């Protein structure tokens with residue numbers, strides 16, 4: 001696949017490295033062209049502008065929540081009707097309370113016109129380097145976008161599981177808020193959910 005990665009932080013680095021190793025064609029862009037070039041050189045990928053990266057077939061929006069409006073403005077018109085993977089945690093740092101009224105994923109879909117799929121928001125970024133046995137829940141409204149994202153999940157050695165439409169993304173985001181809230185309070189979130 002031709003994958004565009006917007007952002008050069010922890011999530012971009014982890015997923016980009018794995019997808020590049022899997023043979024995908026990656027174009028990466030961020031606020032720091034130097035950082036984008038360093039990552040691209042490591043992966044054998046291409047560093048580009050935000051608009052060039054947003055022109056790929058599938059795009060990962062690996063941007064801190066407060067920067068998302070700027071990046072969606074900068075890529076306006078290019079994401080419409082495209083698969084856009086959203087790993088955002090739009091939560092109060094260290095507390096986990098969600099900031100948007102609806103969900104980050106629905107706000108991004110509204111602003112971009114993209115086929116947004118919520119994914120990859122629940123595990124620490126470094127987890128994607130060795131993700132075998134992990135289930136990655138997905139939410140989205142568009143079948144092809146869900147299928148594309150599911151393929152990229154499998155490429156990490158993980159298993160996709162569609163929870164439902166994008167209107168359920170808030171539930172997925174709240175789970176991350178729950179995990180973040182307990183973890184920052186010093187409790188192991190894995191011990192706080194039933195094993196079935």
Ligand SMILES: NC(=O)c1ccc[n+]([C@@H]2O[C@H](COP(=O)([O-])OP(=O)(O)OC[C@H]3O[C@@H](n4cnc5c(N)ncnc54)[C@H](OP(=O)(O)O)[C@@H]3O)[C@@H](O)[C@H]2O)c1
Nearest residue numbers: 007008009010011031062063064067087088089121124125
């Ligand atoms: N890190 C994790 O373990 C993890 C796990 C799951 C989900 N998430 C979520 O995934 C998203 C990305 O997280 P991350 O850890 O990759 O974040 P990060 O390491 O802080 O990197 C975020 C990226 O966003 C860019 N950015 C921030 N504000 C911007 C703006 N106004 N305009 C353009 N670019 C801007 C940063 O650019 P600069 O470098 O120039 O600041 C950087 O490239 C967040 O919503 C986060 O909550 C993170």
